[in-house]
Amino acid sequence: MQSEFLISTDNPNFIEKVESRLRQGESIVILLRYSSQGGNRDYFLVRSVDEFHRVLRKAHRRDAISVFFSQSFPVQGMISGELKDKIVGFLNKTIRDDDEEAILLIRLDTNQFMLGNDDMKVFFELSQVEEWCSKNIGVPVLVGILAFWENNSESMLTAYVRDSDGRIRRGAY
DSSP: OOOSOOOBTTOHHHHHHHHHHHHTTOOEEEEEEOTTSTTOEEEEEEOSHHHHHHHHHHOOTTOEEEEEOGGGOSEEEEOOHHHHHHHHHHHHHHHHHSOOSOEEEEESSOOOSBOOTTTEEEEOSHHHHHHHHHHOTTOEEEEEOOOTTSOOOSSEEEEEOOOTTSOOOOOOO
């Protein structure tokens, strides 16, 4: 559950934290949830400050931008037998201990800025992980949950676009 303290997408601390991580060469994943659009959302793999600002420009009043830093992805690396075993272990733990239904895998070898179905895979079952990994040896990936509902932390930040009166409000997502 989000705390009641909301930050805006124009907050200098928010912008600096994201830009600093990008300048250090970190790839980040951004979830842009559009307010009052029936659950419409886009995912972005952001590798530069310019791409980050492209996402900010796409957002409108009350939209939510959740930024996931590398710590949000407990499993990372190139697909191999060993990494497949880590993904399977993460899926098992996530379903059992965290009461989640699935995990998300993001390919880092994409040249896409906006992530599509070929760049992101949702795994519900071990057999899905086994099959995908066997066909994608050597592909660099990030694997996690993208828990945008969690409180802001060192691994994830959510900020909101100010409303027309300048106030920060959540929208209907």
